[in-house]
Amino acid sequence: MSERVLLGDEVLRQFLADELPSIRRYALSLTGSMDDADDIVQSTVEKVLISGLPVEAPKAWLVRVCRNLWIDEIRKRKVRDHDVYSEEGEAVSQVANIDPKPVETNAEESERFSAIGHALDRLTDEHREILSMVVVEGMSYAQVAEALELPVGTVMSRVARARTNLRRMLAPTE
């Protein structure tokens, strides 16, 4: 059996503490809900504390665990009917409609975040997760390719389409 090198216990905890802000932002961009984001992050942390993280690319693994838990969660949720932005030639998956619950801020900011949350909610799961990885988590295309087990070329084109879709939904009058 080949030896798998994992982060030691204390190193793992410190790594998780350091990455917590980033993974929470990532989870919020996936779920659109503060409560759901922290639930996903807690499940991620609990899972990783049991299974460990490899010393090579621990961040990519952490993101993958979080993302997979999100996928599991949306599959369990009841899907509501709503308009889903579709793109010719691409399969459109059902999006679990998780209502965005922005933090209480001033009215203008609250309205802006609501609009963003709504736009995110209308993206396909594929587009939402890939934008979250690249824009929110700052992962490279190579890292995303590894995490999602996709060719880099597919990552590049999918990011571009996701970005275009989000941009159109946020500025539909252009």
Added chain:
Amino acid sequence: MEDLAEKDIELLSAYLDGELDAAQTKALKERMLAEPHLRRELEAMQSADEMLSAFAGQIDDRPLPEALDRIIGESEGTQGGHVQQQAYGFFAAAAAVFLLVGGFFITQEQPEDFAWLDDLPSGKRLETENGYVEVIATFRQVDGSICREVISPTNQAVLCRSESEVREGADWQIMLDVARSDVPAGSFQPAGANQAIDAYVSEHIDGAVLSAEEERQLIENNWHD
């Protein structure tokens, strides 16, 4: 919005992510000067990115849920920890990196807990609540410090002390600590089987591993020559 070719959208998107090489970047920048609609699309993409980042960043102001705080808070410092970022990405074929951690071999939490290293000869096993610890070898590093390679059922580590500091048990610093995740409890794994430990020792050792007599003298002299 002016419809752009799919390829141009991909180029702009990849440019935004820093994924174009130097030649591609230069070519795109020249095109954006000549084709303002490309520049406008890039700015629109950037604006959408910023909105997405701002949306996700809302959670920064939200306190950690108690359960999560409790889980993470068991490590030293919950935000902006002191562990060097480079430690997460090492283990290239022959590279070894200093990895300072707050705990070691599960049983230890404070530096003074390493007092047992002062007196334990190589090859002798010390029973602990989590199994055992055993010194595999003692050696000098090229910087003059004395190091000991230690093993437990779950970990293999290298700890070193500086010769200039004499407080008993207080100066053993963990240089490398590797989980031995695939080794069943109680089973034998050849010392040095771990590539990272081997790489570290190979890179830092000055001469050969100390003999039993050399080690005994050091122990008797409280690790002074």
